[in-house]
Every structure is written in C-alpha cells, then in structure tokens.
Amino acid sequence: MTDTHTAATAEATHHVAHAAEHHHAPHELPNFLTLLSGKYEDNAVLQFLHQWENLFFSGAILAFICFIFIKAAHGYSLIPQGSRNFMEALVEGIENFVVGVMGENGRKHVPFLGTIFLYILIMNYCGMVPLLKAPSSAWSTTIALATISVFYIHIAGLRALGIKTYLHHIAGSPSNVIAWVIGIVLIFPLNLVLEYMAVPLSLSLRLFANISSEDRMLLNFATLNTTAFFPSFGASFLLQLFANMMAVLFSTVQAFVFTLLTAVYIYTMSPHGDDHGSGHHTSEPLAQPGH
Amino acid sequence: MTQEVALSLAVPLALGIAAFGGGLGIGKAVASAMEAIGRQPEAHGKIMVTMIVGCALIEALTIYALIIAFMKLA
Secondary structure, three states: OHHHHHHHHHHHHHHHHHHHHHHOOOOOOOEHHHHHHHHOOOOHHHHHHHHOHHHHHHHHHHHHHHHHHHHHHOOOOOOOOOHHHHHHHHHHHHHHHHHHHHOHHHHHHHHHHHHHHHHHHHHHHHOOOOEOOOHHHOHHHHHHHHHHHHHHHHHHHHHHHOHHHHHHHHOOOOOOHHHHHHHHHHHHHHHHHHHHHHHHHHHHHHHHHHHHHHHHHHHHHHHHHHHOHHHHOOHHHHHHHHHHHHHHHHHHHHHHHHHHHHHHHHHHHOOOHHHOOOOOOOOOOOOOOOO | OOHHHHHHHHHHHHHHHHHHHHHHHHHHHHHHHHHHHHHOHHHHHHHHHHHHHHHHHHHHHHHHHHHHHHHHHO
16 A cells, blocks of 8 residues: 555656656747757846747837838838838728728728738747747747737727616627616627627637647657758658748738738628628628627 | 657648548638638628638647647756
8 A cells, every 4th residue: 555655646646757857848949048948047137038038029020020010101202112112002902802801991990900010920920030039839929919800809898888778789789678678687798798708719719729829830840850851861840841831821921911810800890780780891891790 | 669759750740631621621612612702702702701710720720739839848
C-alpha cells in the first residue's frame, strides 16, 4: 500500500516537474526580447519587457500604424504622391468592401472596421518577421479586441435602434402575446448570453488559435530544418517555405474574417426592415438579417 | 497506461475527428459556392464573402477542439 502510494507521489511530482518544464518551452520563434532577456538575465527592464512582450509588441505596432498614417496624411495636395497614394488606395478599398457588405449605412463604420482590419493584419504578419512576435498569438490580445468589437456592435445597435427597439430585437422581435411570453422568458436571456458571451469568445478564440497554431507550425518546421536538414536533403526547407506561404494566407484570411464578422454583427443590429423596399441602392447589402 | 500515453493517443484522435467534421462541412460549403459561381459568375464577390463567413463559423468548431488539445498537452 505504502509502496504504491510513494510511487504515485513520485509520479505526481514528476508530472508537476514535467509540466513546469513544459510551461517554459517556447511555443513560437524567439523574438528579440526573448534573446536579449536570456542574455542579460539581471537587467530588470529587459525582464519586465519580456514578461509583457505581447503588450509591448501590440503597442509598438499601434505606434507604427499611427506613424505611417500620420506621415501619409501630412501635406495635403490634390494629386497624392508617395505613401499617401498607397494609403488612399487602401482606405478606399476597405471602404468599398464595407459598403458592399453593409450597404450605404455602413459607411460610418468604416473607420472602426478599417482600423481593426489593419491592426490585426499587421499583428498577424509580425509573427513571420524575424525577431518580432505576433501579439495576436496570445489570448489576452484577441479577447481585448473582441471585447472592443462587441461593445462597438451594441453601442452602434443602440444608437441605430433606440433602447425600446433594441430590447425588442434582443427578445427576438415578438409580435403577439405568446411570442412576447416566450421572447421574454426564453429568448431574451438566451440572446443576451449569445450576444455578450458567445460572440466575443468565438471571435477571440478563432483568431488566437489560428495565429498561435500558425506560429507553432513555423517554429516546428524551423526546428526540423536545423535538426534534420542533412538527412532529408532539404525537404524540410521546402516544408518551411510551404508553412510560410500558408501563414501569409491564413494571417490575411483571419484579419479579414474578424472584420467581416464584426461588420455582419453590426448589420444585424441595424434597422434594415425599411431598407428593402427602396430598390435604388446600387450596392445592395449582402448580409442577411438573423442568424 | 499512464496519463501521458492516454493523452497522446486521445488528443490527436479527437483533433482528427473534429477536423473530419469540419472538413466535410467546409467541403460542402465550398462546393455549393463554386456551383453558384458557375451558374452566376457576376455574383462572384458576394458569394465569396458569404462563403468565407460560413467557413469561419464552421472552422471555429475545429478550432475549439484544437484549443482543448493545447490545454491538454500543455
């Protein structure tokens, strides 16, 4: 009895030690903060930055985006030149896309959606740049983005619908007595949970899991390249090229999907019932009401 | 069978099952979208965007399985 007990304890401690060891195993390619804080272990500033590296990198990317856009917006002229040319094309493309999805009403949501698209896109791409890190491979970053999105969706919905119509919409738009009872008792709490918990969870988990598994894939192929280059005669190098191409593709698609889903959620919150009768819209909204 | 062995057998199997379902779903969505584009090539953009939203929602289910796998393996 005591034998098995000690064996179990030994195994448990071994497991704990193993888990602790695993916790420090890298999940993605090292960034410059990892390398520097590993080299200068007594430097408090570097250790602090390494501990908060996701915040550091997301802040740095924010500053970078602000810098390039302010620089492009500086010096107005009728004929755009240089980086301003590119930025105008980019903003116009995003605007056309959002208006195509949400209709003419969506034009006022272009600043938010465009910002979130560019921010997520550049964060995702940073995972592939040597010595940088994708902050969106941590759940803390993506849940913050998703929370912002959900608040924006509901504030936009409240503004567009008014408090009464908003609550009516959340209760499933009941019209007769039975529908009112069912709507208040069942659908109202269900929709509250769905809108305020399931939406941010699914938005953030999708982005986080895609980007973090993409970074793990890059790390694993890079490791394979250094440990098994000679026996495989460069096949692992081709695999890494393939993984990088997949990473470029998925980074773009995930930023796109986050923006698109936010746009669709905003659209379902907006008053679109009276919009269908007037058929003079050149670009008819694409998203359909209801889930 | 230790816990570690059980996990290393079960986690890839669970991921495989989840990916199987997600693959079937996305395959059906993409097949229908391509059929629709073949029938109406001018609606290409709208069909594409709707398909990507649908694919993202389907893919989320597989992603949840992946997160559970990460949690179990960590």
